[in-house]
Amino acid sequence: MAVGTLATVKSLDPVDLREIGAQMILGNAYHLHLRPGDELIRDFGGLHRFMGWDGPILTDSGGFQVFSLEGLRTVSENGVEFRSHIDGSKHVFTPESVMQIERNLGADVIMQFDHVIPGQSEEAKARDASERSVRWLARCVAALDALRRGGPPPTTNLRDLPPLPGTTFPLPAPSHPQALFPIVQGGIHPQLRREAARAIRSIGDFHGFGIGGLSVGEAKPDMYRMLEVADAELPRDRPRYLMGVGFPEDLVEGVLRGVDLFDCVAPTRMGRNGAAFTNDGRLNIKRAEFRTDPRPLDEGCDCAACRRFSRGYIRHLFTSDEILGLRLLSLHNVHFLVRLMRDARAAIRAGTIDAWARDWLARYHANTRPVSTA
Numbered sequence: 539m540a541v542g543t544l545a546t547v548k549s550l551d552p553v554d555l556r557e558i559g560a561q562m563i564l565g566n567a568y569h570l571h572l573r574p575g576d577e578l579i580r581d582f583g584g585l586h587r588f589m590g591w592d593g594p595i596l597t598d599s600g601g602f603q604v605f606s607l608e609g610l611r612t613v614s615e616n617g618v619e620f621r622s623h624i625d626g627s628k629h630v631f632t633p634e635s636v637m638q639i640e641r642n643l644g645a646d647v648i649m650q651f652d653h654v655i656p657g658q659s660e661e662a663k664a665r666d667a668s669e670r671s672v673r674w675l676a677r678c679v680a681a682l683d684a685l686r687r688g689g690p691p692p693t694t695n696l697r698d699l700p701p702l703p704g705t706t707f708p709l710p711a712p713s714h715p716q717a718l719f720p721i722v723q724g725g726i727h728p729q730l731r732r733e734a735a736r737a738i739r740s741i742g743d744f745h746g747f748g749i750g751g752l753s754v755g756e757a758k759p760d761m762y763r764m765l766e767v768a769d770a771e772l773p774r775d776r777p778r779y780l781m782g783v784g785f786p787e788d789l790v791e792g793v794l795r796g797v798d799l800f801d802c803v804a805p806t807r808m809g810r811n812g813a814a815f816t817n818d819g820r821l822n823i824k825r826a827e828f829r830t831d832p833r834p835l836d837e838g839c840d841c842a843a844c845r846r847f848s849r850g851y852i853r854h855l856f857t858s859d860e861i862l863g864l865r866l867l868s869l870h871n872v873h874f875l876v877r878l879m880r881d882a883r884a885a886i887r888a889g890t891i892d893a894w895a896r897d898w899l900a901r902y903h904a905n906t907r908p909v910s911t912a
């Protein structure tokens with residue numbers, strides 16, 4: 539999933555995303571609740587219409603963001619009280635209020651409100667947060683049921699809105715059922731992960747499952763081990779979503795362990811810092827060696843940036859602080875990950891995923907030093 543936290547995939551138009559082949563966009567309930575406000579988005583006919591994207595959207599509940607506000611929040615069994623990072627105003631998120639926010643936003647997949655803790659948390663702390671997340675899931679299920687029984691959210695009547703050019707709008711977006719995904723927590727403790735997965739499955743029959751609390755400071759081998767535990771516990775015919783993980787090597791390692799969905803701000807954030815993903819590792823376009831380089835960013839890539847522009851030109855855009863430079867790199871990086879997953883799906887269908895992943899990882903790592911050796 540391309541990440542559009544604030545109802546935009548930074549610097550990319552939905553038309554670009556369609557052309558790239560992106561299938562689903564991620565938005566964030568915490569950010570959109572604070573600005574511009576979920577009720578405002580509801581009155582625009584929901585997030586799809588507001589941002590001009592007629593494909594699927596998933597909204598994260600904001601648990602990760604709220605729990606990242608160290609010192610600005612208070613946790614209780616009821617929920618979390620926090621101050622906005624924008625203006626310091628006071629807010630309370632509970633499982634019930636978050637379901638109302640995600641209902642207003644109208645995404646196709648909505649994540650439960652969960653208690654997120656740092657990656658290396660000791661077992662007692664991880665258990666407390668994981669068990670609270672399961673209790674909050676039960677409250678999310680009840681709250682969403684009540685909202686559904688109340689009918690579709692009171693949105694502006696979509697028929698009264700003019701069709702958006704180039705899209706299939708108006709969509710019945712806000713009245714569709716919305717799939718609630720639970721989130722398996724448990725830190726880096728296999729037994730807690732197992733217990734969380736079983737407790738979640740005892741609450742309901744969900745369309746898909748989030749795997750949360752990973753890539754938050756723990757070592758990579760710990761993350762991989764937790765994915766293997768989740769793989770064994772979750773139904774094989776439902777998508778598993780590894781939250782907040784999106785570097786190319788993590789995607790391939792995740793696919794090998796049964797993960798279907800990923801998101802990460804890496805492609806656009808890295809792009810804005812001048813880093814391009816290639817099959818031979820990362821390339822930093824700001825380096826002097828690219829000043830006279832006529833080749834595209836990645837010679838095997840057919841994205842709009844690589845088809846039309848040289849490394850030398852894109853480097854020039856970066857050193858001149860021209861916005862086209864970061865747009866082109868974001869375009870290339872999102873395209874790279876979309877194509878990587880397309881290749882992985884083809885390898886799964888062909889029954890060659892293990893060999894494909896081994897070869898891909900060997901080539902990628904041959905030229906890339908790991909970011910962290912932790």
Ligand SMILES: [Zn+2]
Pocket residue numbers: 835836839840841842843844845870873
């Ligand atoms: Zn490209």
